[in-house]
Amino acid sequence: MKLKKLLCAGLSGVLTAGLLAGCAGTGEPEATPDPGDIAYQAAGITRDTVLYTVDGTEVPADEYLFWLLTSISTAKQSGYLADDTAWEEEIDGTPTADYLKNDALETSKLYALVELKAAEEGTTISEEDQTTADEQMTQLQETLESQGIVYQDWLDQQCISDTAFRKLNMAYYQSLALEEKYAADGKLDPEDAEMDAFLEEQGIYNAKHILVAFENSTGTDETTGYPTYSDEEKAAKKAEAEELLAQIRAADDPAAKFDELMNAYSDDGRDEEGNLYYPDGYLAYSGQMVAEFEEGALALAEGEISEPIETVYGYHIILRLDADTPDTRSLYSNYAMSNLMDGWLENAVVETNDAFAALDPKAFYDKIQQLNEARQAKRDAEAAAQESAAPEETGTPEESGAPEESGAPEATGTPAGSPAAE
Numbered sequence: 393m394k395l396k397k398l399l400c401a402g403l404s405g406v407l408t409a410g411l412l413a414g415c416a417g418t419g420e421p422e423a424t425p426d427p428g429d430i431a432y433q434a435a436g437i438t439r440d441t442v443l444y445t446v447d448g449t450e451v452p453a454d455e456y457l458f459w460l461l462t463s464i465s466t467a468k469q470s471g472y473l474a475d476d477t478a479w480e481e482e483i484d485g486t487p488t489a490d491y492l493k494n495d496a497l498e499t500s501k502l503y504a505l506v507e508l509k510a511a512e513e514g515t516t517i518s519e520e521d522q523t524t525a526d527e528q529m530t531q532l533q534e535t536l537e538s539q540g541i542v543y544q545d546w547l548d549q550q551c552i553s554d555t556a557f558r559k560l561n562m563a564y565y566q567s568l569a570l571e572e573k574y575a576a577d578g579k580l581d582p583e584d585a586e587m588d589a590f591l592e593e594q595g596i597y598n599a600k601h602i603l604v605a606f607e608n609s610t611g612t613d614e615t616t617g618y619p620t621y622s623d624e625e626k627a628a629k630k631a632e633a634e635e636l637l638a639q640i641r642a643a644d645d646p647a648a649k650f651d652e653l654m655n656a657y658s659d660d661g662r663d664e665e666g667n668l669y670y671p672d673g674y675l676a677y678s679g680q681m682v683a684e685f686e687e688g689a690l691a692l693a694e695g696e697i698s699e700p701i702e703t704v705y706g707y708h709i710i711l712r713l714d715a716d717t718p719d720t721r722s723l724y725s726n727y728a729m730s731n732l733m734d735g736w737l738e739n740a741v742v743e744t745n746d747a748f749a750a751l752d753p754k755a756f757y758d759k760i761q762q763l764n765e766a767r768q769a770k771r772d773a774e775a776a777a778q779e780s781a782a783p784e785e786t787g788t789p790e791e792s793g794a795p796e797e798s799g800a801p802e803a804t805g806t807p808a809g810s811p812a813a814e
Contacts, residue, residue: 430548431457434759437747439553444497444744446504453747455503455560457756458552459496464757467492479754492753497744498737505736506563506570515569517562525565529558549764571729580728582721590724591715595678598713599689600670602650604633605659605706618704626702633700633707640697640709650697650711659706673713675720685710 426432431439431453439454467473472483483491517525533543547554574580582590591597606629609619636653643649654668661669678686685708688701692712700707 430551430553430763433763434551435751435756437751439556441747442745443748443751444742446501447508447741449504449508451500451504452556454553454556456496456500458550458556458560459500460492460751460753460756461551461760462499463492463495464753476754489753493748493751497742501740501742502733502737503560503563505733505740506567507559509736510566510570513570513573515566515573517565517569521565521568525561529561545767548767549760551760567729571725574729574732575725579732580725582724582728584716587716587721587724590727591720594723594727596675596715596720596723597677597686597689598673598675598715598717599692600650600654600673600711600713601660601685602633602636602654602658602709603660603706604629604636604657604700604708616704629707630700630702633709637697637700637709646697647695647711650709673711675715675717 426438429439431437431441435453435457437453439452441453442450443453443456444451464473467483467488472478473488479488481488486494536543536546544554547557550557552560571580606619606621606625608621608625610622610625611620612618613620636657639653640646640649651671655671658668663669674681676686676689680686681689682703682705684701684703688698688708689710689712692698692710694712694714696712698708698710698712700709702708
């Protein structure tokens with residue numbers, strides 16, 4: 393389903409807005425870069441160097457390099473960039489360096505647009521979401537600590553500052569606040585024809601069924617792994633289903649009779665009190681149900697009842713229902729929000745500068761690897777020194793729990809739920 397969501401850069405949340413101000417800079421490198429400026433160490437530009445603008449909003453290296461590293465790592469995981477020569481090739485017909493820079497730019501652009509739209513609409517993050525975000529950030533740091541990873545080192549591996557990381561994660565909740573506002577304003581409400589088209593496009597349908605289940609298995613199908621049943625078993629169950637269907641067809645109100653027989657006889661799942669788990673039917677999407685059930689349901693008009701349909705579970709009598717429900721209306725709201733984001737991306741004015749043009753993805757990635765390898769070598773040396781310094785009578789201290797780091801973080805994670813372009 394096409395639902396464009398903001399991914400969180402490691403957790404699905406943000407911290408206080410006050411901590412997130414003042415990321416963009418003038419675009420000019422500082423005379424003496426901060427020794428802790430990972431962007432300067434890896435790319436030769438300070439973290440506050442502006443690389444481009446999105447509808448006039450400046451985006452600094454601190455917010456872009458994270459996405460560039462993510463794009464490179466994703467490309468490697470997908471089988472690209474197996475060696476240095478691969479950097480001279482193309483991805484989808486575009487030179488590798490340009491493809492990766494543009495891919496990261498598209499993601500970063502959407503984050504900038506969400507922040508911009510939130511400011512324009514005057515939306516704010518709810519206290520509940522703020523609390524959740526605070527808890528998630530605390531949990532992230534505790535998880536890293538439990539694995540022997542220093543939070544700042546983790547940020548450095550992803551080439552982002554704490555301030556920028558928190559700001560990116562804020563976009564997730566900003567997008568939720570925007571969607572809530574647009575929904576309240578009716579901007580995400582569909583016309584009936586739009587809703588019908590959405591349901592058909594997404595393969596969503598609604599149906600309830602009476603299941604006459606097979607019971608006496610004769611073995612297991614080696615190909616599918618499902619139980620097998622004799623022809624006699626199948627014939628007996630089909631006869632039961634046909635008898636139930638005959639009662640439904642003969643009733644003055646077939647739908648009411650369907651419900652009566654379904655609740656009394658269906659072999660679908662039931663709770664401890666014998667009530668069906670899904671008496672109102674199944675709101676399903678394409679591929680969720682076994683093929684025979686789905687094909688049978690989709691072949692029906694709304695309100696129509698099927699003949700008995702055989703699946704690996706037994707015989708089903710299916711009643712097709714209206715799929716335009718509050719649940720699917722909620723899904724449409726997400727879908728419409730995704731389309732709005734697509735429009736923002738398409739119409740946004742992006743202006744890059746010389747600093748962006750000069751950025752070399754391969755050199756940047758190689759330098760990140762070197763920095764991470766040097767960091768790990770230092771950790772290993774410190775661990776070895778601690779072992780050698782330990783008094784013999786106390787025994788050899790346990791091996792350091794510091795995790796091994798790869799040259800560069802493969803799969804840096806994307807801020808949860810992200811407007812990352814699909």
